[in-house]
Amino acid sequence: MSQIISLMQAAVVFGTVIMFGAVGEILSEKSGNLNLGVPGIMYLGGIASLMGAFYYESAVAEPNKLLCLIIALGCGFGAACIGGLIYGFLTITLRANQNVTGLTLTIFGSGFGNFFGGSLNKLAGGVGQISVAATSSVFRAYIPALSNLGYIGKVFFTYGWMVYLALAIAIFCGWFLKRTKRGLNLRAVGENPSTADAAGISVIRYKYLATCLGAGISGLGGVFYTMDYIKGTWGNDLTIESLGWLAVALVIFTTWKPVNAIWGSYLFGILYWMYFYISGLTRSTQELFKMIPYLVTLAVLVFVSMKRKRENLGPAALGLSFFREER
């Protein structure tokens, strides 16, 4: 039993990172922008929140908890938004190729993150030395009364507040896209921009806003990873990048519906961590298990393509740039 609960907990924490990434990416893709820069944007979010927290914590003797939270969150979200803005400027205004731009952003983001992560480690006095304990504790705090409720408490209430923020954002985005006029307009922009344009919708504005805010939300995945998952430290490895790609895969898995990202991300988490709870696996067979989320995504792609239900496919104008006077 305790093994199952610990798998659940691992899955939820892991899933939250990619849930942020995927929900943000869904928002962006709904506007027709296929942003393959998600991994890079998550790096930007992660490193910016860490830098903000590090400089704040080293500047004052007694860090204020609320300020810690605002600075880390604001820096992470803001940096990710700027990443989205760069992508938006290139693809929307300059109409550059979306795939190339996105991949470049990923390379840029991981380089940026690891360069400054390394520098922070050096500043803090050596590799593995950096720690923003005060900020991390704010991110990792949970309500003791609820977490003590036996199994239920363990499965549902032993997480930092960003786990619940991810849920709220996913549900809100689902509601927004499905039930509001602005959501309808946004979907129209991704499906058929010239139709949306002819209906009086400002295509450019919707694309920019969805791309920037979507990137911001994806970036929160990086913030959560840095502050909660690895407890306010920085490891110069490629974990964030691999999580970012998983988030992109999750978008397809959810058939572009944010609410599906909730169970989808937890499922990915379970599949990813399953190897840890199966005894008798060697290092190489472990790696095979880690492949399962991608295999599941492939299976979903095959299944969805076979069913050919229009609603389950991506936005029709995904990956295309829009120019009103195009002839």
Place this chain on the structure above:
Amino acid sequence: MEYAVQMKNISKSFGEVKANSSVSLDICKGEILALLGENGSGKTTLMNMLSGIYYPDEGQIFVGGEEVSIRSPKDAYDLKIGMIHQHFKLVDVFTAAENIVLGLKEGKRLGKRAVADRIREICGRYGFEIDPDRKVYDMTVSQKQTLEIVKALYRGADILILDEPTAVLTPQETEKLFAVIKNMKNDGKSVVIITHKLHEVMEVSDRVAVLRKGEFVGSIPTCQTDPERLAEMMVGRSVSLNIERSEPVNPTPRLIVKNLSVRNGEGVPVLENVSFTAYGGEILGVAGVSGSGQKELLEAIAGLQKAESGSSVIYVAPDGTQCELVGKRPSDIHDLGVQLSFVPEDRLGMGLVGGMGMPENMMLKSYRKSKGFFMDMGPSRRLAENVRDTLEVTTPSLGTPVRKLSGGNVQKVLVGRELAAEPTVLMTAYAVRGLDINTSHTIYRLLSEQKKAGVAVIYVGEDLDVLLELCDRILVLCAGRLNDIADARTATKESIGYAMTYLKNNKAGDRIDGGGQKHA
């Protein structure tokens, strides 16, 4: 007469191309104005400046007497101008109601019930039929068009612009559309119809305005003119609108098609048990609502589509030898010595390579014949020059990529190449789609010449007037089945139109919707 819209000295260029130069056009309140002109005469561009898609380089626009600046489609809606584009501006995965409220500001939530009520009210007033909850991808072309009109009316449009609204409709649907347009006129709305079909102008409009090569030629009340005069205004010189049709001389069976059936990629039958014989020396027309199996019919004969077992297409060569074409690839058919020429619907997709010039495109058909490692460009270049000169292809140079040519010129290149192969069977799909009167008549003339030379011509068309004038017999497809083979000299538009939409021996007597979707 009160003016709804006045456009004064409007000019618009795209790069070097002047689409409109100093055009002045008035639209009166409560009139149906036909905007007539050949392809590329700038009709759509002019109206796009009213609907906010383009912004004029020069000139003024007055709406209701006041000068306005229309910078976006939203501005146009605010001025109560609505345009129904030729390529519908609809989101496929949305319902009718969602498409209608798209972009509207009222309220933040989607008030589905209120929207549906208002849609029904509009439908009742003008005689539309529309289901607010139906997805657009489930609609026929005519339903989509209706939806577009309702969308414009829902936004309170008083001035409606319809860009070639009848291009995709059957005669019956066209009748219905014209009735609706007249209802709107009686309701005090101004309607502009962009068209190049003269008989429609005569039938529905109050006044005609003519554009030629981006310039305004003049306007005239419809009751004071006739098709010949309008054609002259449109082309700039007198043109004969008659299509010459000779009696078939000694027709001999060339293609004997038996029980031809084709399924599409999803296993749905798109062509079922079609049997007919095409004769050398005649033009066999193929009519049908778009997506009724025309494309599959031609492609199955040409070896591009797999036919179901039991299908048979026998080719009878002029010397009497016979061979079976089903189950063979296009190259096999060619190797058998069958001179089959095919002008497909998708000219740049299937017919020509857009990025290559004329000689290279000519070579596509013949390069296999030449031996050796290197290409011999000579014959292709000579053929390209020949096609350019005889068909009057306008191109900056032979090497210009064909996709840069206008639609009419692209079609001429393709038809020229196919005719140069001296076919015994010539199949054309929508050979004149998007072409102006002049070029269309050139194509008709070429087809008639082929017929006189003993070629079996199969002409898939959409304009029933042309089918009736050009062809000898008309094969009517309805939902993938052969519904009628009529004598073009005695058939009427109505009888063909009926056969296109109502399947014979259909017990329920249900109407079959086109668009390739059959509702079982």
